[in-house]
Amino acid sequence: MSLTTNLKNLSNANGVSGAESAVRKIVIELIKDHVDELRVDTMGNVLAVKRARGKASLRVLLDAHLDEIGFMIFGPNSDGTLKFRAVGGIDDRILPGKAVLIGPDRIPGVIGVKPIHLASHDKTVTSIEDLAIDIGAASEEEARNAVSVGQTATFATEFRTWNGAANGAANGAASGKALDDRAGCAMLIEILRGPRLPVEILAAFTVQEEVGLRGAQVAAHAFDPDAAVAIDATPANDLPPTIDQDLSPNTCLGHGPAIYVMTRRDLSDPRLVKHFIETGDALKIPYQVRQPGGGGTDAGGIIPTRSGVPTISVSVPTRYLHSPAALIYLSDVRHTIELVRESVARLTPQILRRQ
Numbered sequence: 286m287s288l289t290t291n292l293k294n295l296s297n298a299n300g301v302s303g304a305e306s307a308v309r310k311i312v313i314e315l316i317k318d319h320v321d322e323l324r325v326d327t328m329g330n331v332l333a334v335k336r337a338r339g340k341a342s343l344r345v346l347l348d349a350h351l352d353e354i355g356f357m358i359f360g361p362n363s364d365g366t367l368k369f370r371a372v373g374g375i376d377d378r379i380l381p382g383k384a385v386l387i388g389p390d391r392i393p394g395v396i397g398v399k400p401i402h403l404a405s406h407d408k409t410v411t412s413i414e415d416l417a418i419d420i421g422a423a424s425e426e427e428a429r430n431a432v433s434v435g436q437t438a439t440f441a442t443e444f445r446t447w448n449g450a451a452n453g454a455a456n457g458a459a460s461g462k463a464l465d466d467r468a469g470c471a472m473l474i475e476i477l478r479g480p481r482l483p484v485e486i487l488a489a490f491t492v493q494e495e496v497g498l499r500g501a502q503v504a505a506h507a508f509d510p511d512a513a514v515a516i517d518a519t520p521a522n523d524l525p526p527t528i529d530q531d532l533s534p535n536t537c538l539g540h541g542p543a544i545y546v547m548t549r550r551d552l553s554d555p556r557l558v559k560h561f562i563e564t565g566d567a568l569k570i571p572y573q574v575r576q577p578g579g580g581g582t583d584a585g586g587i588i589p590t591r592s593g594v595p596t597i598s599v600s601v602p603t604r605y606l607h608s609p610a611a612l613i614y615l616s617d618v619r620h621t622i623e624l625v626r627e628s629v630a631r632l633t634p635q636i637l638r639r640q
């Protein structure tokens with residue numbers, strides 16, 4: 286199956302933090318014939334091992350998170366609508382009027398909004414506590430029978446491609462929900478389905494990243510790797526156009542994978558940053574160094590594991606992250622796969638030796 290098809294199936298699957306099983310199933314199906322060991326741990330992380338070509342000098346953890354931001358149902362209101370809250374970081378401004386899918390049966394609903402005809406003097410942002418999901422139920426009882434407290438919901442977006450994406454056009458684009466981090470999952474799947482590398486690959490598709498990097502901490506502890514790469518999606522604030530800001534844009538679409546130096550939560554290992562940059566230069570793989578600061582990835586959960594793990598984050602630049610429709614360039618996805626695969630293939634104990 287092609288990279289685009291995998292991205293589509295992964296993006297359309299629903300897997301809010303803690304309810305990742307639909308995504309887990311897709312991942313397992315796509316990697317099971319291409320890895321030497323495969324298991325699901327107690328938290329729900331998918332852990333796979335792909336042994337090295339020849340004798341491995343290093344064991345390298347490659348991480349991508351299965352979960353996505355979304356909502357949790359808190360219970361029915363007397364009018365049959367549903368109280369809900371965000372799981373992970375979602376901006377209240379983007380909620381009203383959005384279609385959602387609830388629970389494993391993907392029950393459709395819409396986040397209620399006053400029509401513009403009646404709202405001309407009321408343009409303030411309504412906070413999530415004052416919004417409700419409408420599933421068309423006429424009473425509290427009807428709503429209670431359809432949806433249970435604690436079920437999760439996602440945006441109801443369908444994945445799409447255009448600009449010749451299917452034919453590999455340079456600016457071929459894709460949009461969909463949950464590209465953070467289904468893009469990372471698709472990239473890690475692609476690496477696992479590829480040839481063996483000179484290092485052993487320890488692949489972790491982790492749960493609960495969006496609520497505190499929880500799966501990654503457990504996965505890294507279990508694997509005890511020599512080094513790690515967190516593969517994720519990072520915000521690109523290159524559009525919509527804004528007035529010049531000091532640190533703008535942090536990453537740009539079409540400029541290749543974003544190599545992290547620092548986030549709010551962690552510092553990439555400088556030896557790995559240097560190695561990834563040198564690999565990109567040597568092989569003419571485009572890359573960009575992400576504006577330091579902000580955000581964070583599973584790296585923050587991996588780095589302090591056991592006696593410490595040298596870790597780097599590499600992400601595909603993504604517009605409109607944590608919204609109903611994020612947008613990426615498929616060329617960036619391909620270049621991220623290439624940069625991670627080639628950099629990891631060339632990693633040696635010498636590179637990781639402390640000076």
Ligand SMILES: [Zn+2]
Pocket residue numbers: 350465466494517518
């Ligand atoms: Zn992410």
